[in-house]
Structure formats: structure tokens, C-alpha cells
Amino acid sequence: MTTTPVQQANWLAQSIEVIREAHATGQSLRFEGFGSKSFYGQPLNSASRLLSTRPYSGIVDYDPTELVVVVKSGTSIVELESVLSQSGQMLAFEPPRFGGLGSAGGMIATGLSGPRRLSAGAAKDFILGITMIDTQCVPLRFGGTVMKNVAGYDLSRLNTGAMGTLGLLVDLSLKVLPKPPAEETIEFEVSAKESIDWVNAWGGKPYPISATCWISGRLFVRLSGAFAAVRAAKEKLGGHLLSDSKANAFWAGIRDHSDNFFSLNSEDPETALWRISVPTASAHLSDFMDAQCIEWGGGLRWIKTKTSAQQIRETARSLGGHATLFRTVHPEMRGRVGAFSEISPAIMKIHQRLKQELDPNSIFNPGRLVAGL
């Protein structure tokens, strides 16, 4: 990274000044790293001033024997992962790097997780602590750099996935894990419906399954762990073994949405990419004739469809889940039907009060998570 420590120190002081001004004038702020996830979530509901985290980049502290890394919010995910990789470690929740980009701050603000989510946990399971700036305009530290910490409410997790609506993320303390000694991917030809039964049944057995993905009539299963465990599971499960290079390319394509499945055709503006999150054992969504991609042992269903938002959300709701309008050709659709499923009135009341308490003048990314907040 090219920024010098002096500029970075300035960044923090300048950011506090910007927040102070916003607080005084009421003009809202928009936080951004690389902007690789700006398509995701609700559109901002007012004109805003950009506050970029890009100048604030680098590793604050990393000791592989602690399984903890502290990183500045503007650091690129790719850079962070390459540092971890040198010590044989990784971000186990496999955050997406759309277009090969993304910052640590955006990774936590969106809370998005990749293929390993079902077995390893989500972004929120790996955040150990944060330093942030809220309307009090002083750095606040919650959580820390240790695995076990029950002092105070968990504001680190509350800010994970909050889309920057509660304040500016400055430093992030993350739990990291060693890369598994062995990793293999096997492939099966199977229907979507049957694949959901298979992966759920396997989930109850001690197989070292780290990721599953059904796409285009084939189920891909990644096994990760001790050599003996991967070998034994491979023998038990059968299937066709992928070469390492093919397997790595496949999982990167699913994780970063570089696989063709996730791209939209600009000449077909009615079709949108939906992210449907349901209990893992939910039946196959066979009402949708469109292409699907099923991850997380059945818990995540990606669908490219023209079906109405209302119908998709009703289907997700009836299964105990929710549906996110993930990618659209025309961004205004997000404002029209909302990016996220509605939250219940009782939970909405808590959201309104949290926003009122933590950002009373509504200056932090207003509307990005919930319209009007």
C-alpha cells in the first residue's frame, strides 16, 4: 500500500472532523472502501458526502500464534489474505471479493460470507473486536483481540452486517484459522432436489465437508481437514475428483461471483439475481423454473429470475427464511421493491431506537440497511 503512516494518522483525525461537521450540519455521510459492494443493499436515502477508507490501510497487528489479526478498515481483502497465507492461515468465512476487490471494512459492514460459511461460520463469527467512531466523535473500542470476552454488549457483532449505519469502522480484530492440511473437491451428477437431501444427511455425519455447491445439474463437495479424514471421506462418498487447479477456480468463481451464473444480461433487465436464505433442509424451490445455485448445505439458494419480489419473498418467508434482491440490471429496482425482506414491526421498533440512540442525526449511511433509517 502506498499511504504513509503520517497520512493515515491524518485520515483518522480528518474522518473525525468530517463526522463532527456532518453531525453539526446534518449532511449524511457515505462510507466506502473499493466500492465493490456498492450495488448491495438499499440505496442511500439522501444526498451524501463520501468518506473513503482507502487511505487507511495496512495490518495493525498480526501474530499467527494468537489466531488474531488486527487490520485497518481500508485494507484490501486480497492483501490481508496474502499476509495470512504466508503463515498458512486464512479468513475462514471466505468473504467475497467481487471484481477481485473489497476492503476489510466493507467485508464486516456487509457481513457477507462465502462457501465455507456453513462449516466454519459467518463473518460475524470471526469478528473479535472493533474500533469505531460514532457520533461521540472519539474512537471507541469494543471486544478485543482474545477469543473469549463477555465484557459488555457485543457491539462488534452488532456492527457486522450493519452496512455502516451505526458508525465508521476504523480497525477490525478478526479471528483467523490455519488452512487445512488437506483439501479435495469431489463432483456428482445429481438433481437439485436430491442434492439437498444428500448434503443435509452428510451434515449429520462426521465428514470434513467445508463447502457444498449445486449448480447446472452437478453437486460439488469440498473436503478439508486432516489427510486421513479427507481420504476416508473421499472413499466413503465417491464421486468424481477434481484437480486442484479446477477445484480452486470453481470455488473462487462461486465465492467471488465471477462464475457466469451470477452475471446478468443487460438486454434482459427484468431478470434479477436473488439471494434466498432458508433453513438448510428446506425443500428444493421447484416453483422457480429458472437457474439456481445452491450453497451452504442447502441454506443458500441463488436464483436468477423475473418472478416478482413479492412472490419470492413470500416463498422465503413461508420456509422461515428471507430473500435479498442481490443484483439487478437497473439499480432503481432496489429502491422500488427493497433490497431486503421486511423485518417484523417489533424488531423494527428496536432498529429505530438503536439508530436513534447511536446515530441520532441519521448521518451514517442512512437507509443503506433499512429504508428510512
Place this chain on the structure above:
Amino acid sequence: MNAPRELHLGELRFSDYTQPMDSEKREALIQALSAIVPSASLLSTPEALRPYDCDGLAGYRQLPAVVVLPTEESQVVEILKVAHRMDVPVVARGAGTGLSGGAMPHRGGIVLSLARFKSILSIDPLSRTARVQPGVRNAAISEAASPFGLYYAPDPSSQIACSIGGNIAENSGGVHCLKYGLTVHNVLRVRAITIDGEVVELGSEALDSPGLDCLSAMIGSEGMLAVATEVTVRLIPKPQLARVIMASFDDVEKSGAAVANLIAAGIIPAGLEMMDQKTTAAVEEFVQAGYDLNAQAILLCESDGTPEEVEEEIGRMQKVLAESGATVMRVSESEDERLRFWSGRKNAFPAAGRVAADYYCMDGTIPRRRLGEMLKCISEMEKKYNLGCMNVFHAGDGNLHPLILFDASNPGEFHRAELFGAEILELCVEFGGTVTGEHGVGIEKINSMCVQFSPEERISFFSVKRAFDPVGLLNPGKAIPTLSRCAEYGRMHVHQGALKFKELPRF
């Protein structure tokens, strides 16, 4: 623009729980609650209230105005509405085994016991989830899931008695949490009632939910945000086999380095525990586990999984431990032997109770790399305060349980023990750790919170509290200290015989 939030600090009501309830109000409260629950579910005589006057932190006691034991969610809703209407503080209570006074009643308050919510509502082996009521015991979930080859992973030492509702309040850990996570990693959904009497669903049985992560705010909130009435937990496959290595070291710093070396080698042990020589000597007499009494420190390092996996991992662990200077290593050859190796560690607290009249248990967490340094500092503090200290650690995650030994009948010893403990906790914060790893703040560590958090950080905590509980009636005065509270002082003091649930393992 809104008024600065500083003005709100300390505004949460604290007067209510220090004042007795006037008899007229108490009569009216009893009458209102009688309309909700049958008389057998409402306790109000001093004899009936007595068992509820404290939790596992028996040094702090307070009789509540009433104890109410509902059986239905609709009753919980009505009870909270009454509390709200009549302006009465409420503390929700599970099994009452907590160690930090989180469930200690408020003077003039209601104890809302969820002990009768003890049904396991459903177990779904295909999706590997269990839906349970909050009063269900932690171990009962694993017992019920066992026929399907599944279990609930978090295993606090009190798991045979503690309830899942209490685990949620405290975000309980356990010996295996380095590999399998804490309560927060294993709970998918909590259905809860707010102080307004509204039902809220936090999280869901899907892997994520829209909006802010209110579920994570709820877990570990010590009953201050809402009252849980139903919980969905994640179940995982039971490992086929577990084996433990018992490794001796002739130097405590070497054992600390061994812990770091294991992690650096890419190994995440299922359990990784350390005991110093004072501890092994005290427990060996108690349980005859066969510990190496010449060792300055002993590490217990467990591997679990399929037999092939365990064999491979045990081999890797032995190699690292040998390279780190282990003088003796024994690997458990049977389940009996594994449990025997663990028995000493699991009996460290009662053993402390045998070698000293009193002991004071700390619960700080530090970065693993500071373990050796911390042990050295503690041994210097032993000289400074002229008191002994047994050291047992969840070494894998840096969670320390130093047991400071003293005799309260000797004038000044209790005070010295308190100062000793405070110095350890302050050092934990200084080392980049925390004042409580798993026992919670409750009332015990409320003053140490002042060391760990700035006034502005505590303002944010109060903001979260108000967002869920604007009237400040759910377990007020616990966990987060006000500015004025920070001036006060008070710590856990386990007097021999005074620890409730003596039969429960504590480790």
C-alpha cells in the same frame, strides 16, 4: 440537533433496586401477578424467597419482593407488562448457577424464574437443530440429540445443571470452545419478550436474517435486553473418538510457548488446558489422576474426530510438544484413561477448597503469547500479597482462572486477596485482554468494567440497553457501570462452604 448523549449517562434507574418496595405497592403487585399465574407459582414469604436470594456468587445476597414461576409464554408477556406498568425491576433466572451475580435479585424487584420452561420442543436430525425452552439444561439437549449421533457443543463446567437460557444470558463457553465456539456461535434463534410485552424473533432457523444482528446483541447481555422464551440451537455430529495427551514441562514459560507452537503449527486442539505445579499437587491428592508431580506445568491437549483423523493429529501434537521441551508425554489409551487425565483439571476448584480455607476465582483472558509472562507476574504477586495462587487456564483461548488462596478468618487476608485479584484483572486489560472471559460481569466485575471501557464506550452500551429496554427495568444495575458506580468497589469472594451448587463441577 439532538442534545449530546452524555446527558443520558447514568440516567438508567438504579434507585429502584436498592430500595425496599413499600408494602402497599407490594400488595398490589402480588395481586396483579395472582391474576396471571396460579398461587403455587407465586412466592412471596421470606422462607419461599430465600432460595432465590443469590446465584452461584453466594457472597452477594438480596431478597426480592416476589418470585414468579410462569409456565406459558403468554404469562411471561403479562408479567412483563405488569412490571412495566408498575415500574418494578425484573431479573430473569434460569438454574441460578452463574458465577458473577447476574441473577442476583433486586430489592423490591421481581425474580422471573424460567425453571418451568423445560421442554425440548423438537429435534430435527436432518437440519441438525433443536428447538428448546430456556429452562432446559445444557446437558439435556445433548442427551436428547444423542440417538441421532448429534450433540450441542458448548459445554460450560456446570452443564449438568445450567440452563440454555442462562447460557444465552452469559454467552457461556467451555473446555471445547476453541474448536467448537461459544454459545453465540451455536445459537440460531431466540424468541424473546421485551419489557413492553412484545414477542420478538431474534435470528432465525435460516443461516442469516435481514436487519441488524440483534441476536448477537442479546447473547451475553445478562438478561438486560429481553427475556428468552424459546431457543433454536445448532447440533453437530458427535466425534467418534477423543484422545488426550498429558504433557509435562519443567518450566511454566516453556508450557506457554508449547501452546503457541501448537497453534502456529496449524493445530486447533479440541481442548487445551494448563495447570501449574501447585494445582497438580492439590488435585492429585484429591483424584489420583496420575499427574507428574515433578512438572512445573502440565498441558492437557485433546484431539477428536474420526479414528484416522485423531491418530494423525495426535502424532502432529506429540511432535510439537516434544520440540517445545515436554519432559514426559502420555496419551490416553482408553475413554476411562482420558476421563482420568481430565478429572484433575475438572476438580481444580474443589481441590482449592481443600487446600485453603477460602479461594477467590478470577476469569480474565489474555493473548496466548503473554501466558508465560502472566504466570511470572502472578508468582511475583504471590510474594507481594503473601498469598498463594493456583493457576488453571483454558490455555487454548487464553482464559485464566487463577485461584487466589486465603483465609478470611485472618485479619486483612480477604482485602489482600481482593487487591491481588484486581491487579491480575488490570494486568489482563493491560496485556490486551479482558476482565471476564466466560463468567460474565454481573455485579462481581462491574467495577473492573471501569478499567476496561471508557465513559464514551459505556455510553454506547447504555444506548443499546435503552434501545431494547427504554424504561430500564430488565436486570438494571448489572454488567455496565455508571460513572458514579465506577467509584465503588466489590468482588467475588468464595468462602469455603458458601459456594452454592457445591456438587457442580467448576473448571
